[in-house]
Amino acid sequence: MEGLIPTVVLFIAIQFILLFLHPLQPAMSRPHNNFTDLESLLAFKASVADPHGLLATNWTANASFCSWNGVRCSHRRQRVVALKLPDFFLGGSISPHIANLSFLSFLDLSNNTLTGPIPGAIGRLPRLALLSLAFNSLSGPIPLSIFNMSSLVKVSLKMNNLSGSLPSDTDPPFMLPRLQKMSLSENHLTGSITPNFARCSQLQGLSLSFNNFSGSIPPELGNITGLNILYLGANQLTGTIPASIGKLSKLNRLELGGNSLQGVIPEELGNLLDVQYLGLAENNLTGSIPMALLNASKIDNLILFGNNLIGSIPATLGVSWPQLEILNIRRNLLTGRLDFISSLSNCRNLRHLILSENKISDFLPNSLGNLSTSLNYLVLYSNYIKGRIPSTVGNLSGLIGLDLGQNELVGEIPSELSRLKGLQGMSLSRTRLSGYIPHELGLMTGLNALILEENALSGTIPHSLGNISGLQILSLAANGLFSSIPDSLWSLSGLRELNLSGNTLDGSLPQQMDNLKFFDKLDLSKNRFSGNISSVLGNLQMITYLDLSNNSFDGEIPSSLDRLVINVEYMNLSYNRISGTIPKSFTNLGKLYSLDLSFNKLQGPIPEGGVFSNSSIVSLEGNPTLCGAFKLGFSPCPSPSNSKSNLHLLKYILPPIVLVVLLLSCFCTRLIFRIWGKKLNLPSEDASLNTIRVISYRELVRATNNFSEANLVGRGSFSSVFKAYLDDGLITAVKVLNSENQSALRSFDAEYCVLSKIRHRNLVRIISMCSNLDFKALVLQFMPNGSLEQWLHSHSYYLNLLQRINVMVDVSFAFEYLHHYHPHVVVHRDLKPSNVLLDENMTAHVSDFGISKLFLGDSQSILSATAPGTLGYMAPEYGSTGKVSRKGDVYSFGILLLETFTRKKPTDAMFDGELSLRQWVTRAYPSAVLEIVDPDLLKKVLIFNGNQALQLLLANVCRRLLNWVCLARGTRHKRGFR
Numbered sequence: 001m002e003g004l005i006p007t008v009v010l011f012i013a014i015q016f017i018l019l020f021l022h023p024l025q026p027a028m029s030r031p032h033n034n035f036t037d038l039e040s041l042l043a044f045k046a047s048v049a050d051p052h053g054l055l056a057t058n059w060t061a062n063a064s065f066c067s068w069n070g071v072r073c074s075h076r077r078q079r080v081v082a083l084k085l086p087d088f089f090l091g092g093s094i095s096p097h098i099a100n101l102s103f104l105s106f107l108d109l110s111n112n113t114l115t116g117p118i119p120g121a122i123g124r125l126p127r128l129a130l131l132s133l134a135f136n137s138l139s140g141p142i143p144l145s146i147f148n149m150s151s152l153v154k155v156s157l158k159m160n161n162l163s164g165s166l167p168s169d170t171d172p173p174f175m176l177p178r179l180q181k182m183s184l185s186e187n188h189l190t191g192s193i194t195p196n197f198a199r200c201s202q203l204q205g206l207s208l209s210f211n212n213f214s215g216s217i218p219p220e221l222g223n224i225t226g227l228n229i230l231y232l233g234a235n236q237l238t239g240t241i242p243a244s245i246g247k248l249s250k251l252n253r254l255e256l257g258g259n260s261l262q263g264v265i266p267e268e269l270g271n272l273l274d275v276q277y278l279g280l281a282e283n284n285l286t287g288s289i290p291m292a293l294l295n296a297s298k299i300d301n302l303i304l305f306g307n308n309l310i311g312s313i314p315a316t317l318g319v320s321w322p323q324l325e326i327l328n329i330r331r332n333l334l335t336g337r338l339d340f341i342s343s344l345s346n347c348r349n350l351r352h353l354i355l356s357e358n359k360i361s362d363f364l365p366n367s368l369g370n371l372s373t374s375l376n377y378l379v380l381y382s383n384y385i386k387g388r389i390p391s392t393v394g395n396l397s398g399l400i401g402l403d404l405g406q407n408e409l410v411g412e413i414p415s416e417l418s419r420l421k422g423l424q425g426m427s428l429s430r431t432r433l434s435g436y437i438p439h440e441l442g443l444m445t446g447l448n449a450l451i452l453e454e455n456a457l458s459g460t461i462p463h464s465l466g467n468i469s470g471l472q473i474l475s476l477a478a479n480g481l482f483s484s485i486p487d488s489l490w491s492l493s494g495l496r497e498l499n500l501s502g503n504t505l506d507g508s509l510p511q512q513m514d515n516l517k518f519f520d521k522l523d524l525s526k527n528r529f530s531g532n533i534s535s536v537l538g539n540l541q542m543i544t545y546l547d548l549s550n551n552s553f554d555g556e557i558p559s560s561l562d563r564l565v566i567n568v569e570y571m572n573l574s575y576n577r578i579s580g581t582i583p584k585s586f587t588n589l590g591k592l593y594s595l596d597l598s599f600n601k602l603q604g605p606i607p608e609g610g611v612f613s614n615s616s617i618v619s620l621e622g623n624p625t626l627c628g629a630f631k632l633g634f635s636p637c638p639s640p641s642n643s644k645s646n647l648h649l650l651k652y653i654l655p656p657i658v659l660v661v662l663l664l665s666c667f668c669t670r671l672i673f674r675i676w677g678k679k680l681n682l683p684s685e686d687a688s689l690n691t692i693r694v695i696s697y698r699e700l701v702r703a704t705n706n707f708s709e710a711n712l713v714g715r716g717s718f719s720s721v722f723k724a725y726l727d728d729g730l731i732t733a734v735k736v737l738n739s740e741n742q743s744a745l746r747s748f749d750a751e752y753c754v755l756s757k758i759r760h761r762n763l764v765r766i767i768s769m770c771s772n773l774d775f776k777a778l779v780l781q782f783m784p785n786g787s788l789e790q791w792l793h794s795h796s797y798y799l800n801l802l803q804r805i806n807v808m809v810d811v812s813f814a815f816e817y818l819h820h821y822h823p824h825v826v827v828h829r830d831l832k833p834s835n836v837l838l839d840e841n842m843t844a845h846v847s848d849f850g851i852s853k854l855f856l857g858d859s860q861s862i863l864s865a866t867a868p869g870t871l872g873y874m875a876p877e878y879g880s881t882g883k884v885s886r887k888g889d890v891y892s893f894g895i896l897l898l899e900t901f902t903r904k905k906p907t908d909a910m911f912d913g914e915l916s917l918r919q920w921v922t923r924a925y926p927s928a929v930l931e932i933v934d935p936d937l938l939k940k941v942l943i944f945n946g947n948q949a950l951q952l953l954l955a956n957v958c959r960r961l962l963n964w965v966c967l968a969r970g971t972r973h974k975r976g977f978r
């Protein structure tokens with residue numbers, strides 16, 4: 001027994017020393033030692049995160065490591081030769097100890113979520129032939145040692161976050177004598193492309209695309225005689241295409257697109273006799289398509305779009321390139337004729353013929369009809385193509401997309417087009433086509449989109465279009481169509497966009513139009529439609545763009561509109577005969593960027609706030625009997641008060657204050673609350689549910705710069721919040737949960753549950769969520785103006801009286817909805833200034849539903865064992881009974897209100913022991929109320945107006961407000977307020 005302890009200590013000490021020495025001294029020096037292998041594998045296991053336990057349950061001591069998942073050993077020596085763990089969901093980092101697996105030949109850790117750097121020690125593995133770390137989140141530079149490995153054959157580090165540049169000179173050494181394939185694409189690598197690759201004499205495939213490489217393409221690359229694949233696309237490469245590329249006689253695929261390359265396409269590329277894919281798109285290439293290129297007879301994909309190429313398209317190209325599948329030369333300056341089309345009939349595999357946005361000027365040849373029936377896309381828009389559409393186009397039975405728009409075509413739409421049964425999209429817009437719309441088009445039952453706008457078409461809209469059951473987009477705008485819209489169109493259940501603007505269509509729209517519910521865009525402007533506008537508006541639900549202007553619609557705008565058009569961004573009802581008042585609910589149209597109601601017969605007061613406070617969004621002129629909205633230039637509405645001096649004042653200051661008072665009193669007397677609240681129209685629940693988008697973990701990683709400190713905007717016990725720039729440009733706040741904490745998981749569920757069900761102008765909006773086993777995040781609306789906490793208690797911030805009142809009104813709206821109007825009562829339980837966030841318009845949004853409760857059914861309160869709210873804001877009775885109910889929120893609201901106007905926290909040092917914020921306010925009331933109101937508030941008001949009367953009024957209002965809160969709280973929570 002006695003001897004055991006020193007032995008153990010010695011053993012541990014040796015282990016420790018060994019571990020310590022490893023990075024310095026590679027295992028090579030200790031051959032024939034499979035103990036090192038075990039140790040390295042254990043170190044590897046210890047540094048990765050293994051959320052599915054795939055290693056934990058398998059890499060166990062009771063079996064030889066040679067039988068472990070992903071591990072392969074040599075037969076004789078039982079040493080690890082391969083470690084292959086792709087798709088194992090491994091996180092964490094790669095241990096440098098892996099470099100002690102000195103017999104390792106294959107290392108494949110691709111498609112995991114590994115982070116951190118690539119250990120430089122890997123470069124010392126003497127036998128490593130295959131290294132794949134692709135599809136991870138590895139960062140930092142590529143270790144230089146990797147460019148000096150005599151054994152390496154294939155390397156893929158594609159799709160990581162690697163940065164830094166490649167070694168450009170030969171010190172440190174660049175020796176990869178056996179390298180056959182290297183892919184470093186989709187990283188953030190910078191610097192120039194090193195000519196050293198020319199030293200890799202065995203190289204067959206090199207992919208560096210989707211990085212930030214700059215400089216020019218080294219001509220030395222032309223010396224890699226065995227090169228088969230060269231991908232340098234989507235970088236920032238400049239200079240010209242080196243003629244030496246033409247020496248790569250084995251080259252099969254060449255991608256240089258998406259750079260800033262200049263000059264001409266070198267004739268030498270014609271020597272690439274094996275090349276099939278040639279991609280030079282999106283550069284600044286000039287000159288013409290070289291005739292010599294026709295020698296590269298195996299070309300099947302020629303992608304040249306987005307350059308400045310001039311001249312004509314070689315007339316014999318179809319004969320020279322019989323295997324051509326894709327010819328995409330759109331967005332160039334090509335001129336000349338379409339005579340090459342007849343040679344293309346030789347290309348029986350042709351799938352895409354894309355010539356749009358050039359300057360080709362010719363008649364459409366009849367030989368178009370001889371093209372391969374495998375042709376899927378024929379896209380010729382925006383050229384100077386003349387003449388009639390040949391009826392032979394109807395032979396192209398494989399067509400999916402046909403676009404001949406923005407040309408100089410004349411004549412009628414050939415009815416033979418209806419033979420294109422597989423066609424999904426057809427645009428013949430902005431040409432000079434005339435005549436009727438052939439009713440045979442109704443036979444093209446595969447169409448999703450039919451665009452015939454801006455032509456000289458006449459007659460009526462064929463009834464048969466109603467047979468195209470999959471139609472989603474129909475535009476017949478700016479033609480000479482007349483008569484009414486055939487009823488059959490209203491039966492197309494998939495229609496999302498309908499544009500009939502600028503015709504002479506008439507009649508009224510039917511009362512029931514079920515398909516209108518799902519419309520995204522509806523433009524019926526500049527026609528002669530009549531009838532009651534409410535039949536149209538009452539049916540819309542998902543609309544984002546609505547233009548009914550310049551018609552003869554009459555009737556009133558239904559007051560329930562906001563329920564239906566919560567998504568609307570553009571609404572134009574101008575130049576009609578619409579009467580009645582503007583519904584108040586219009587102020588809630590949060591996404592609206594343009595509202596035009598001008599030149600109608602609207603009357604009565606213009607609603608205040610929301611869109612109506614921004615004159616650049618709203619247009620109301622030409623409605624002589626509208627009133628209010630001083631800022632928009634209308635005269636005031638007749639007012640019950642006639643005091644001239646205070647009129648102005650009362651108009652702006654009093655309503656919100658009265659509103660607050662009303663609202664607050666509503667909290668106590670639910671009866672008033674319900675009666676008054678009924679007049680409010682509240683956003684529909686289902687509309688919001690449809691708009692939650694899907695965002696992947698990868699997008700969030702990109703959006704937050706890998707959750708970097710620079711993007712961090714806040715950190716709580718359960719979560720951290722990052723500012724995130726989504727791929728589509730939207731700025732959001734990403735709340736990442738601390739997934740080790742059980743309470744955090746519960747709070748995630750509670751918050752998601754509430755926010756995904758509820759949408760309200762004064763609640764933070766949820767945009768998306770991302771939930772994996774080990775990662776949970778909510779993507780929320782970003783609030784650029786921070787929290788009320790910051791505005792009240794940071795030095796450089798100041799809210800004036802009106803702003804403070806507005807914030808409180810906003811908060812009360814949110815709670816009114818949560819408590820009384822949502823189908824299930826929601827109790828927030830943690831209302832405090834830091835949970836009230838302000839958007840760019842200083843509109844307040846209540847946030848953080850982490851400990852909120854959703855009451856299903858009728859229960860109004862429950863006992864809760866979970867975390868209580870924040871001290872100071874939490875109702876005292878919660879402490880004694882543990883009951884969660886709406887009253888608790890009302891209490892917190894009262895405290896918030898006192899804090900907002902006194903600028904004193906309930907947890908302020910002066911409120912220890914007996915005196916509380918509430919008592920302090922109560923004591924000061926009524927005689928000394930001016931002493932407790934935030935002194936800045938009164939000072940600033942004074943400076944602002946220098947008006948004694950105003951100051952008095954404000955003081956009075958403050959007094960009444962505080963008085964009311966004290967009374968309300970005192971009566972309802974006598975027990976609680978000590």
Ligand SMILES: *[C@@H]1O[C@H](CO)[C@@H](O)[C@H](O)[C@H]1NC(C)=O
Pocket residue numbers: 057058059060063067068069070
């Ligand atoms: C580990 O997984 C491998 C491959 O699936 C299997 O052959 C081996 O028996 C497993 N070992 C243990 C200890 O579960």
Ligand SMILES: *[C@@H]1O[C@H](CO)[C@@H](O)[C@H](O)[C@H]1NC(C)=O
Pocket residue numbers: 034035064065066077078
């Ligand atoms: C290590 O090698 C010895 C023989 O060299 C062998 O007996 C032993 O089983 C090996 N251990 C493992 C874990 O493979």
Ligand SMILES: *[C@@H]1O[C@H](CO)[C@@H](O)[C@H](O)[C@H]1NC(C)=O
Pocket residue numbers: 087111135
């Ligand atoms: C990565 O793994 C996932 C899940 O196993 C799989 O669906 C996906 O196809 C893999 N991706 C690659 C590039 O191997």
